[in-house]
Ligand SMILES: Nc1ncnc2c1ncn2[C@@H]1O[C@H](COP(=O)(O)OP(=O)(O)OP(=O)(O)O)[C@@H](O)[C@H]1O
């Protein structure tokens with residue numbers, strides 16, 4: 001499916017680039033730029049969760065925003081109640097993961113088709129949107145946290161040094177946390193994919209029947225993949241909430257759900273770098289659209305989605321990579337990497 | 345007693361509304377195995393057509409019952425010709441493309457008419473149930489839903505068009521051998537489904553806030569119902585609408601409309617575990 | 633994996649196995665028994681129900697009626713992975729391979745279940761050697777010719793190390809040399825494992841078979857030694873008449 005470097009060399013290169021960005025960015029751009037990049041990174045983590053379950057697990061979640069939003073809300077509610085942010089961060093990963101596990105159980109053990117999985121997940125996120133949207137008023141408070149309905153929750157406390165609630169993170173610290181998390185998630189997912197578990201996951205994407213006939217219970221594997229994806233999306237939501245100290249139901253909305261699919265589709269299905277670059281690129285595009293009046297963001301996103309499905313379904317990273325492969329000497333191109341990976 | 349009557353009437357109206365917003369989606373899904381994620385936007389367009397036509401002086405009934413379905417049916421035709429037909433057989437890609445269309449339509453409507461909520465007032469006044477008063481327009485919605493179901497049934501059962509459509513969906517190659525061009529049938533079916541979505545938008549325009557993002561309010565319920573109904577469009581949609589409409593209405597009555605939707609979702613998720621093919625995947629398999 | 637089982641218990645036993653699709657009865661009350669280490673050929677005209685029977689044996693289809701036992705254990709309606717873990721491997725009629733993975737990875741996934749990485753690697757390499765795929769281990773399976781894909785699928789089934797191997801038309805789309813090699817391989821496999829082979833190619837059947845079961849319209853028509861089956865008039869009528877002239 002992919003002809004992108006997924007061997008250890010490509011992987012190291014990506015991690016290296018990540019670290020350069022991690023330490024380099026605060027040196028070269030303004031504080032405003034760092035803050036801007038932080039939200040891009042939150043979206044990139046979100047994109048990795050979608051890219052992982054869709055591009056490698058073959059799971060068609062159209063509502064990954066449910067877990068992203070849940071992560072954000074769980075962080076907000078628990079940090080307001082607890083003060084210290086350590087456990088809230090963990091909860092922001094664990095609760096969406098658990099929710100994904102529950103939902104996944106019904107979907108994968110019910111053996112519904114890919115299209116149904118898409119529709120059910122989409123429905124879940126829309127209904128979460130509707131539910132949270134209507135939670136204004138005093139009735140809907142969890143401990144000291146008021147959910148705030150469509151107005152959302154303002155003034156969410158920032159991260160702090162674990163154990164020291166008074167040592168709150170500033171914007172630069174948040175950047176290090178966000179980018180560090182992105183690199184960590186990338187390494188984690190790469191590790192999973194390189195393991196034998198990961199091989200079976202990709203095999204299920206290729207041919208679920210064959211995997212079953214070889215004696216693997218594909219449902220359990222898909223459930224685990226979906227759960228991991230839920231946790232990663234939750235972490236993304238946690239970073240997103242920290243970025244603006246704010247969260248509102250739009251995070252569950254259709255636009256949010258579509259956006260992450262667009263990141264993955266534009267960047268490249270079946271790669272991990274692709275979704276990250278897709279997130280950066282599309283977020284940048286949206287930020288430009290936001291500054292002018294003529295073009296509507298929904299219109300542009302919709303057009304991008306239609307255009308990529310019809311014209312470039314494999315996404316930009318694989319297309320660019322095979323383009324480079326054709327220009328470079330044979331040794332670097334195409335299948336060499338598969339062999340290397342197979343033997344590693 | 346009066347309260348029971350009111351609750352019953354509200355449930356019937358709820359079911360009828362659900363039937364209306366599901367039929368268009370159900371036709372396209374049942375006949376073509378395409379899940380049209382732009383369905384909510386087709387409904388929205390139907391509502392806009394109705395509001396603008398009514399404001400321009402067109403008779404309200406003509407606007408909602410004729411103009412809205414025809415206009416949206418034509419839009420469906422264009423959408424099918426320009427996008428959907430390139431993606432037949434690729435279910436996920438069709439879903440993604442129709443989602444892109446959905447966003448684009450929202451964007452276009454927002455650019456043209458602004459992100460404001462419009463409305464037209466519901467005609468027909470009200471009538472009493474005991475000492476409660478309720479809208480007579482609900483009766484009209486129920487009537488339209490019943491007529492739409494009966495009309496669709498007659499169309500598929502009794503006309504030549506219906507026969508050809510059923511033949512094509514059952515076995516495209518066979519139909520092609522009989523001299524029917526499957527692409528034309530797909531085109532017509534998609535337009536028909538879009539037309540029903542437009543009708544739903546028209547009829548519901550007076551009772552919902554008409555805005556570019558109104559489709560999202562319908563789409564979750566419509567998906568659950570159509571998938572829950574299973575492959576037989578009319579029987580499936582009707583039974584599932586009755587089931588989910590009642591659950592929604594009762595949970596709403598006991599709590600709030602939001603928990604009505606949550607109850608709906610829970611019911612649907614539990615159902616897919618045990619009836620993954622939907623209701624008509626298990627029973628009434630031979631129905632339409 | 634192999635347990636000491638009394639000889640009386642057959643490896644595989646189907647009793648009254650029936651599969652209905654709406655009005656079509658694809659497999660109709662089939663009684664079928666296979667001993668440990670037996671090699672059986674299954675023939676029959678198109679649509680006789682051979683592939684459907686295989687799908688029932690491997691859990692891809694849940695029988696409408698009847699029972700299927702593996703070494704005495706009732707596996708009727710069990711999940712495919714459950715049956716596979718009981719030692720059944722299948723090469724399906726329509727190739728079921730991982731197109732997006734390399735030849736090596738295809739076999740490695742099959743070899744790797746519940747085994748250490750080292751022994752999975754060893755099994756993979758041995759199997760690739762055995763079916764002579766060592767030259768193309770890095771190629772993507774989706775890019776291979778049909779015959780080669782068949783070999784890859786056979787390799788995955790072997791790497792799984794099952795006790796019973798089902799082969800649905802293994803020689804289809806192969807060159808004459810490849811067919812000979814397949815026959816040779818089947819005889820070699822049969823030294824340690826039981827097989828059921830579905831084939832239309834009668835010369836191929838003669839090369840490998842002793843006992844042949846003939847399916848027709850979902851039922852077993854005859855079950856006998858290959859020579860007598862070939863000579864049987866009823867079999868000729870339904871099947872051979874078309875091919876063996
Ligand atoms: N999923 C299904 N739904 C409906 N009918 C089916 C299905 N699978 C098989 N059949 C029917 O069952 C009958 C037996 O098919 P099967 O594939 O088992 O035959 P076969 O003996 O393998 O034939 P061939 O030699 O062509 O492979 C056929 O009439 C076929 O049309």
Ligand SMILES: [Mg+2]
Pocket residue numbers: 682683684725800
């Ligand atoms: Mg067959």
